[in-house]
Amino acid sequence: MRPFLFALTLTALFLSGCIIPHRYTVAPPVSGIVIEEATGEPIAGAKVIVRSQAESGIFHKQFQTTTNSDGRFEIPPQKVTWIYIVPQEAYYPRAVLTVTAEGFDQFQEFDLGFPSSPRHKEAEATNPSTGWYDFSYLDGITVRLKESVAQKP
Secondary structure, eight states: OOOHHHHHHHHHHHHTTTTTEEEEEEEEEEEEEEETTTTTTTTTEEEEEEEEEOOOOOOOOEEEEEETTTEEEOOOOOEEEEESSSSSOOOOEEEEEEOOOOTTTOEEEEEETTTTTTHHHHHHOOOOOTTOOOOOEEEEEEEOOOGGGGGGG
């Protein structure tokens, strides 16, 4: 009898609109090129990682790729589905972009995709119609890696 009542309660909540499944983007799509800062030459084989960064620590989803021979990379958006019982405030993706390559210092950028991030503010300054969920400014970014001092002879 209890499983039936539980199922009936969940069905009633779902039909009343109190249980709402929602698909969230937890890390924005990113594409671009990795170059050597001093020469501007593309870096092939650099590891590019985007890791979602939840304030509550509920999840940390990670996507990794390697740059091609032209130094280019592409990472699709990362999404999760949450089911919650009452509507809650909007969720804005926060992610950490990390780029590493042998012989170069590690590059990290925090709050990628978040409305208060430097990249988003810069995009809004040049295009005031950039919305909070408009990630087009992350398409074609340039990451400049510095040669590692420890690697120099």
